[in-house]
Amino acid sequence: MKKHAVSYAIIRFQPHVETEEFANIGIVLVAPRISYLDFRLETRRLGRLTSFFDSVEATTIRSVLKSYNLELKRIRDLAGHNGSGQSRFEFELSDNAEHLFHALTKDREGVIRFSEIRFAMTDSPKAKLDELFDYYVRQNFAGSVYREGLLEKHVRGILKLRDIGRNLKPMEFTDGLYSAKFPFVEIVQDKPRKVLKPIYLGQDEPSRILEHGNKWLFTINRLKEKMPPDVVVAVEGPKDSAKRRQAFHEAVEQFRVNNIKVVDGRNENELIGAMER
Known part of the structure; x- marks a missing residue:
């Protein structure tokens, strides 16, 4: 050609x-x-x-x-x-x-x-x-995996600034067949006490927002017997598009229905409050 x-x-x-x-x-x-x-x-x-x-x-x-x-x-x-x-x-x-x-x-x-x-x-x-x-313009190189990494980095910075990060370590949980790694697990007397997982839910399409939320909802529910009961997800959602915002709110509500705490990953006070309780 x-x-x-x-x-x-x-x-x-x-x-x-x-x-x-x-x-x-x-x-x-x-x-x-x-x-x-x-x-x-x-x-x-x-x-x-x-x-x-x-x-x-x-x-x-x-x-x-x-x-x-x-x-x-x-x-x-x-x-x-x-x-x-x-x-x-x-x-x-x-x-x-x-x-x-x-x-x-x-x-x-x-x-x-x-x-x-x-x-x-x-x-x-x-x-x-x-x-x-x-x-x-659309910055397609900054996909959801990249954006989730940025959110995780942002959360880590806040926790370190408030001197909370010293007791937090990455940890993998498994039931023998299924496993997942979480970046922030609070360890108290050598036992996991609380889990914090940043999740980016601002994907381009509403269906992809719901799919990513459902992926982590499934993961947490599947491994809940192996994890501490106190699980917090720090989320970031879309800033425009009514349909994408609707999908984001539905994904957040599913976490809450399943007794998973949800905080705004970009809100320092919410993050600190959830980790200090």
Whole structure:
């Protein structure tokens, strides 16, 4: 399959020029030889923006992105995009895809900025655009396993700061057929007294949130005869999407129904309170 040389830039939201802080919100990509120009812009999952730039009203952020999305569509249409690729017609010099790309990504003042232009080779410009968007904006490399690791690291930091972590050790429990390792087990007189397990429940799909919650619910229930009765799960859930939040609340409720304590893994007071009882 023929390879295409593409140029792309990361679209960034930077409301405070003074601090130079920004968040990646999209990708614009051009394949000059086939006159392909397209973009992807995040307009739905705005929790990361609203929490990071908490001094900017959520309605303002939505309005800016909505307006810019329309502007990008207008520019894409000028290049002749037809939804599945590029229409082939004679371009005016000022309207060809490569010229529009460079005009669009030129450094200028405003809350929407661009990274430096980058280059790649690809069989499919559209697939490459989706891949870049998933990586730089949706951060698909930061999957649930990675995020659960970050939550565990955060919890460990809090426990050490409060001088609680010294009596906590990782421990594996098994019934002979099934086993699982828990990162924080309080040991008192050489016996496990309490178990704390950070669980990330902010997966992309509601079904995956429920599946991950059910996995650990099954694990704890299966091994409950081998574990101390005092089990705490420190959870982190999604910050946007009503359906994902609903799935998160259902997963949390299942833990509680099964007499498993649930605390907010990002709330220091809840964590400390659960471990000091």
